[in-house]
Amino acid sequence: MSAASTAGTAKEPVAVVGIGQTKHVAARRDVSIAGLVREAARRALDDAESTWADIDAVVIGKAPDFFEGVMMPELYLADALGAVGKPMLRVHTAGSVGGSTALVAANLVAARVHRTVLTLAFEKQSESNAMWGLSLPVPFQQPLLAGAGGFFAPHVRAYMRRTGAPDTIGSLVAYKDRRNALKNPYAHLHEHDITLEKVQSSPMLWDPIRYSETCPSSDGACAMVLTDRAGAARSPRPPAWMLGGAMRSEPTLFAGKDFVSPRAGRDCAADVYRQAGITDPRRQIDAVEMYVPFSWYEPMWLENLGFAEEGEGWKLTEAGVTEIDGDLPVNPSGGVLSTNPIGASGMIRFAEAALQVRGQAGEHQIEGARTALGHAYGGGAQFFSMWLVGDRPPTA
Amino acid sequence: MTAARRDVAIVAFAQTDHARRTDDLSEVEMLMPVLHDVLRQAGLRASDIGFTCSGSSDYLAGRAFSFTMALDGVGAWPPITESHVETDGAWALYEAWVKLLTGEADTALVYAYGKSSPGSVRDVLTRQLDPYYVAPLWPDSVALAALQARALIDAGDTDERALAAVAARSRRDAAANPHAQLPGARPQGDHVVAPLRTGDCPPVGDGAAAVILAAGDRARALCPRPAWITGMDHRVEAHSLGVRDLTDSPSTRLAARRAGAFDPDAARPVDTAELHAPFTSQEVVLRKALRLGADVRVNPSGGALAANPVMAAGLIRLGEAAARIHRGASDRALAHATSGPCLQQNLVAVLEGDHR
Numbered sequence: 001m002s003a004a005s006t007a008g009t010a011k012e013p014v015a016v017v018g019i020g021q022t023k024h025v026a027a028r029r030d031v032s033i034a035g036l037v038r039e040a041a042r043r044a045l046d047d048a049e050s051t052w053a054d055i056d057a058v059v060i061g062k063a064p065d066f067f068e069g070v071m072m073p074e075l076y077l078a079d080a081l082g083a084v085g086k087p088m089l090r091v092h093t094a095g096s097v098g099g100s101t102a103l104v105a106a107n108l109v110a111a112r113v114h115r116t117v118l119t120l121a122f123e124k125q126s127e128s129n130a131m132w133g134l135s136l137p138v139p140f141q142q143p144l145l146a147g148a149g150g151f152f153a154p155h156v157r158a159y160m161r162r163t164g165a166p167d168t169i170g171s172l173v174a175y176k177d178r179r180n181a182l183k184n185p186y187a188h189l190h191e192h193d194i195t196l197e198k199v200q201s202s203p204m205l206w207d208p209i210r211y212s213e214t215c216p217s218s219d220g221a222c223a224m225v226l227t228d229r230a231g232a233a234r235s236p237r238p239p240a241w242m243l244g245g246a247m248r249s250e251p252t253l254f255a256g257k258d259f260v261s262p263r264a265g266r267d268c269a270a271d272v273y274r275q276a277g278i279t280d281p282r283r284q285i286d287a288v289e290m291y292v293p294f295s296w297y298e299p300m301w302l303e304n305l306g307f308a309e310e311g312e313g314w315k316l317t318e319a320g321v322t323e324i325d326g327d328l329p330v331n332p333s334g335g336v337l338s339t340n341p342i343g344a345s346g347m348i349r350f351a352e353a354a355l356q357v358r359g360q361a362g363e364h365q366i367e368g369a370r371t372a373l374g375h376a377y378g379g380g381a382q383f384f385s386m387w388l389v390g391d392r393p394p395t396a
Numbered sequence: 397m398t399a400a401r402r403d404v405a406i407v408a409f410a411q412t413d414h415a416r417r418t419d420d421l422s423e424v425e426m427l428m429p430v431l432h433d434v435l436r437q438a439g440l441r442a443s444d445i446g447f448t449c450s451g452s453s454d455y456l457a458g459r460a461f462s463f464t465m466a467l468d469g470v471g472a473w474p475p476i477t478e479s480h481v482e483t484d485g486a487w488a489l490y491e492a493w494v495k496l497l498t499g500e501a502d503t504a505l506v507y508a509y510g511k512s513s514p515g516s517v518r519d520v521l522t523r524q525l526d527p528y529y530v531a532p533l534w535p536d537s538v539a540l541a542a543l544q545a546r547a548l549i550d551a552g553d554t555d556e557r558a559l560a561a562v563a564a565r566s567r568r569d570a571a572a573n574p575h576a577q578l579p580g581a582r583p584q585g586d587h588v589v590a591p592l593r594t595g596d597c598p599p600v601g602d603g604a605a606a607v608i609l610a611a612g613d614r615a616r617a618l619c620p621r622p623a624w625i626t627g628m629d630h631r632v633e634a635h636s637l638g639v640r641d642l643t644d645s646p647s648t649r650l651a652a653r654r655a656g657a658f659d660p661d662a663a664r665p666v667d668t669a670e671l672h673a674p675f676t677s678q679e680v681v682l683r684k685a686l687r688l689g690a691d692v693r694v695n696p697s698g699g700a701l702a703a704n705p706v707m708a709a710g711l712i713r714l715g716e717a718a719a720r721i722h723r724g725a726s727d728r729a730l731a732h733a734t735s736g737p738c739l740q741q742n743l744v745a746v747l748e749g750d751h752r
Binding site for chain 1: 454455463465467468471473476478479480481482491494497499500520524528531629631632633646735741
């Protein structure tokens with residue numbers, strides 16, 4: 001779209017100045033849906049030292065409405081999010097929605113439609129059963145394809161066959177992410193007694209995916225305050241600057257679809273890198289928050305996102321490169337494998353990337369992180385959203 | 397905003413012939429001809445589109461991720477830049493408009509669809525109410541609109557005869573709209589929920605719509621008379637009906653003001669308004685909020701009273717207003733879309749044609 005980029009006025013730089021999350025857990029029975037989202041929004045405002053009055057618009061996202069049994073819940077949440085009298089937009093792009101929501105909010109600032117936008121994503125999975133919420137009724141789908149794991153397991157198997165990766169790689173990812181989660185007070189799973197042996201001996205759910213290599217079902221919300229240059233100048237804490245952002249979609253099923261490394265993911269990453277001037281992601285990116293709901297997706301996405309050559313992703317995992325003290329830390333927060341309020345999971349990736357470059361990630365901070373990638377995907381590995389954030393504003 | 401904005405216009409609009417039932421069509425089968433039609437009008441192929449955005453609801457489709465099937469119909473290969481809103485397609489158009497304003501794309505395809513026929517849409521819409529205090533009571537959409545109509549009558553803003561006149565005018569105008577589900581006069585009938593009669597309520601039906609947006613010279617190349625979006629804004633109100641004045645729509649008024657609808661320096665007056673008022677009483681509220689005088693042509697398409705495919709009906713208002721500008725029947729038009737119970741959330745766009 002080179003012609004397009006020259007046609008308009010230059011975009012306003014977008015900064016993240018406030019981030020808030022709830023403590024993710026299996027069931028937040030102490031709060032309503034409104035109480036849950038307000039908690040995250042309030043924390044994001046506090047982080048930005050802002051008030052509801054500073055917010056011009058609210059952009060909210062979540063995965064299918066069946067997960068809570070509320071149709072278009074944003075209507076009911078308008079009051080809780082201080083949106084009355086303001087624009088409120090609801091995004092839904094499957095599992096990538098948390099990331100897409102942040103990008104739609106960022107565009108409002110980039111286009112100078114609004115100066116400061118609150119963006120939030122949530123899921124309160126305890127209100128229903130997500131696995132069956134995702135399972136289509138017969139005759140739309142064969143009855144044994146229950147839940148996301150049933151859909152993705154064959155593609156993991158295809159990756160293993162294609163690359164010859166040893167069977168143990170998935171367990172290494174799970175063991176790493178669950179240990180990283182111990183450093184993140186907001187993570188859902190805090191398995192203090194986790195061992196590699198426990199991961200490897202956990203029950204097989206969807207061969208080759210074991211129980212400990214799958215994401216939990218979580219209640220949680222994540223919010224961010226996005227603002228323009230002037231807003232960033234008033235920020236009490238260092239802002240994270242958006243250096244690139246993109247979405248890509250492709251059909252669910254078609255002849256020639258590469259489920260192991262979907263082209264939409266590769267194109268999306270290439271677009272983000274182009275915007276941010278990244279030519280060597282492995283060297284130029286300091287931390288990655290990647291959407292890994294099943295352990296094997298770490299090596300798969302390492303290749304899809306250009307951090308490893310095709311067939312080589314598992315070698316980075318095996319060599320410890322993606323450990324929190326490795327040279328390409330992946331999911332220092334513990335990732336989706338430790339926390340999965342589905343609709344919020346993408347935004348948590350984006351927010352955790354921003355926390356890293358702000359130096360605000362606490363115990364799971366990557367020392368000196370200056371650029372970080374947030375990544376989300378959804379549907380049948382067909383919807384992708386990503387952003388790259390840095391500790392200084394874009395130069396262009 | 398003071399910064400110079402990109403000029404963005406609606407350059408093409410297509411819709412289905414809306415029908416009570418489409419049992420023989422899936423959502424994607426219903427949508428496909430509309431997508432082909434709108435692309436043909438603009439002389440574009442799907443691969444020429446810079447950004448795609450849609451609006452629909454899983455609760456109407458009765459399945460999670462229902463929009464993914466529609467995406468298959470779009471033909472998202474090679475992969476496309478695409479997004480989706482879980483509400484009326486008017487908000488998808490808003491998201492696409494913002495995308496074009498950033499300069500990241502020059503053209504956008506926006507579509508929306510909804511099939512109300514498989515279920516009872518009156519009951520389905522109760523699921524969008526406060527899940528703890530209101531939804532368990534299942535107050536349906538007609539009953540809530542009737543509360544609003546009663547409040548209007550009690551306030552002296554209208555009466556049943558005036559509401560009947562709105563219904564009659566809408567159906568009469570719809571006779572000239574080949575896509576309308578209820579073209580031509582219909583009896584007002586009995587009360588469905590007093591004071592609303594059958595004629596005061598929208599038809600239940602299935603339908604889809606699509607528009608193409610384009611920026612600057614691209615718009616001029618694709619359409620002889622683009623419908624320029626000179627302003628667009630949307631606002632939401634409190635959810636609880638008990639804390640709102642149902643006889644007024646402050647969110648519509650604020651959105652209209654922000655969109656420039658009341659701009660005293662506008663060279664030309666608003667001559668047309670396409671209002672998303674599924675119930676006759678809601679037209680009364682919107683006319684008041686938008687300060688529409690007798691000189692403004694309201695809902696020449698017949699409006700949502702003539703066809704109300706839920707999730708597409710708001711986008712259709714934008715499309716109908718734009719189409720009138722395209723064919724020279726309007727110079728400056730307002731388009732309005734609503735979402736939520738009793739006009740909770742409202743979007744207003746101001747569309748203008750070039751001087752002739």
